[in-house]
Amino acid sequence: MKRPLGAQISHMLKDRGVDTIFGIPGVHNIEMYRGIEEAGITHILARHEQGAGFMADGYARATGKPGVAYVITGPGLTNIMTAMGQAYSDSVPMLVISSCLDETAATRGQLHQMKDQRGAAATVCDWSEEARTAEAAYQLIDRAFLEFQTRRKRPKHVQVPISLLSETAAPPEKPRDSWPNLGNHPHREAEVRELIKASRRPLVILGGGAVETDVFEEALDLIYPIQAAVFETYAGRGIVPTDYPFNFGATLGRPMSKEIVASADLVIAIGTSLDEGDLWRSHLGHKSTLVRIDIEPAVLADRHRADVQVLGDCRWFLSALTKSFADKEQSSDWSADEVAQFRSKARSETDAERPGIVPICDALRECLPEDTLMYSDMTQFAYVAKEVWDMAKPGLWHHPTGFGTLGYALPAAIGGAVALRKLGALEPRTIAIAGDYGFQYTLQELGTAVELGLPLPILIWDNAKLKEIEDSMVASQIAPNAVVARNPDFLALARAYGAHAVQPGTLAELQKATLAALRADRPTLIRMTPDLTA
Template sequence: MPQTRPLGAQISHMLKDRGVDVIFGIPGVHNQEMYRGIEEAGITHVLARHEQGAGFMADGYARATGKVGVAYVITGPGLCNIMTPMGQAYSDSVPLLVISSCLDETAARRGQLHQMKDQEIAAGTVCDWSETAHTADAAYTLIDRALLEMQSQRQRPKHIQVPIAQLEASVNAAPPTRPVWPDLGSHPHWEDEVADLLRAAKRPLFVFGGGATEADAFAEALDVIYPAEAAVFCTYAGRGIVPADYPLNYGAYLARPESAEIIGQADLVIAVGTSLDEVDLWRDHLGHTAPLVRIDIDPEVFADAQNAEIRIKADAGMFLSALAGKLGQTQRKSDWSAQDVVEQRSRWRNETIVERPGIVPIVDALRAATPPDTMIYSDMTQIAYVAKEVWDMDRPGHWHHPYGFGTLGYATPAAIGGAVARRGQPTMAIIGDYGFHYTMAELGVAVELGLSLPIILWDNGKLKEIEDSMIQAQIAPNAVIAHNPDFCKLAEAFGAKAVAPKSLAEMQDAVRAAFDADGPTLIYITPDITG
């Protein structure tokens, strides 16, 4: 006879069978049955200090691996605490699966521990979908549905809740998984049409987004832009897809207003794997006057204000591979000027220097001290805003930021999740003083796990970006300064290493040492570091 176990344990065994190796979370009396089977199934559990931290760790793990990040949380406050990471994962297309317990009955009984009016609906406001599994078969079906949708559609978070009595009930194991064949597309001749447009174009231009950062798309992109001699912009999430030394690479300056004028000079624009959101453009329209070709796995983007003439639902790698095959390796000459690109990028860099004085030299020094293949997680802080524009990545998918939802406190726990996924490979966090307050308790997790994680803590003593915005809006700045602790002593109290370099050279030495340390290192820097 099949072995029966409590459903809470069977869920862990099912996840292991589906390829899940790590779960982030916090146990409680309402979800303890989910913890019965974790070790037995051979899954590593990472104990967060707060459910928000658990969600960000699962997010960071998912971004680092491309696999689903899984988190276990309790009823009520546990779910509420992880809703911010769920919202962040939704806006940034991250495969995050949150499994929570829920109360068996809420309509006829009030005043229970962790009770909410409607937990399922609350979670559904920040994720792709939220469902309740009232039986074991429903739990198995919903888990497989979530995992399969994350493989075949735009990756977004899902929430599944299971009543406590069901988690405790003894049930049979989940059925074995079955493969799903990839969608090869439904446009048999689109590559011929797009290739013909590219051959005819004198000023073709590509916009690459985070959806084009997978390894196959990265390689194929070069086989398209070089023969076409196309100009390129990338979104912040798309950095690294095109090499920094490609002569017609405008970089990640897409949000600069003047980029609209340059895009308006193109006679063909092809946007690959980008939804062209507000946080990509900071304007309503891309700026194109020529035909726009959109390639995305999510048809929702085809109905936006960009009004693309050609709309292709396809995986970025598949599209670029097919297009490269049609173009061949024949080099052609476009009307773009490499010198114009160099001069324009220099102007934009200078604008950045003027807008946020003193930060660019710090970013340049930090980049010079960072080894190749470093995966970076940043927070909502001015040093990250500058770096996203001026730091050219040497490979795609290695800089992660809370782009859309824009939460504070993301970087530290997300970097912990990334470091768990990338043992032996360099991972780094960049966070501001205020954001560090949000999730600084997770520093204990990095110490507990012995992660060689540099945490660059930028302390300008205030919410400087908000102060600048208030001044620009002619509002007298208020509520932008908070009392900070001695961050180095705080880190040391957790058992982490801490250093406060006084020069850029000292900062670089500290960063190099931190990658080789046997635990996390807080590297505390202020605007005074540039002298």
């Protein structure tokens, strides 16, 4: 059936498994909205394109499917670019489809005109291309979906000229029953196997790549038999059970972890780029052989200089490697007491650096169901929680690592909550955690959350300042400047949007309020202040 191309694109996305699109309509992209309802896709109206991007990001992290956003020419695209940059940094599959002007070389002063819209988007995503025919649009969309399944997951951008969107077009080809599983042929597993057999203090570092490829069981099938010690990056939390005696947790960013890494006689890094946000130092600290398994060549050739480089999917390599250890167990020189003492000291350091937050984390973790989906912002509360809040399962806590943008938590949590609804979760549990300053970057998305009737607790850590920046200034012997801003009445603001709002006075009241918010008929803003543990 022939339709305008804008409508065909929505039908094509539906055929490829897309059930939700986030975005904002405008005069330049209204043709993209012609086919949304007809195709049976739900559209979530954001209050700002940045929010739409974060919602698509949160949806993708919750489902593993690409998050899709529709935006207009010019400012619509530039507004979503922050979210695209975050998705690129954190390896999140996102497809942004925008309109674009038909011609810009000889005409100036057009509505939403940019010098180079395609090129601007290319700076924050895997690739950015313009479709000048219907067939090109179809090919680019299919290329994006193929790469989401076979390469490192990163955002893509396709722009379509305004006039082309309204032109009648033949439908795209039907999707394939399944994309080819390109995988990889295991290699160097014999070499790594011998290194493991000769090791007495093997150390495994698990990153977000191990979560994305669902490699949990294969990782444990390696770790348990060889009695390896484990560090998880923030993105890799929850892969190894908390009761495993040699689990150092998400403490790799602690300076003293360098000594532990140096004491290992073999280090195996799986699905982690070991970026600045993972280590907070320039070098991992290893003195022994470093084995790295990753899907991206650039990671294997970075400053950490891996001795054994394995390019490919973690699952394929570990499946081949672990066969040798299936029914065997070798002892190691790691001590459960050594690990416990390290974690106790790390917890004390964290509590001393940012006082009062650890008890709140403990109280919340104690009361929340293990499968609660968490989205946090760049805030001191999250910095502490990422270290001391052990996760029972992987892929449940999402944080804007790397790009490190403020304003992520609320819209991303909305995307996650929408995803759980789509997945048919009987009790969808999603929580947003933000600081008082960062929350104000995207607070307007409260309107979307209320509109959707999401039972979403929004935990605001309100210390009435940019405390992390103030602490950094003091540590650098700079007089604190521009770190205090007048805050609104957050409770009144939430109620103005139609949300519930509460400020607990004790940890017990906080637990009660959070559980009630998970059962509410709309979002609930929960204001937390340092007085909770004063």
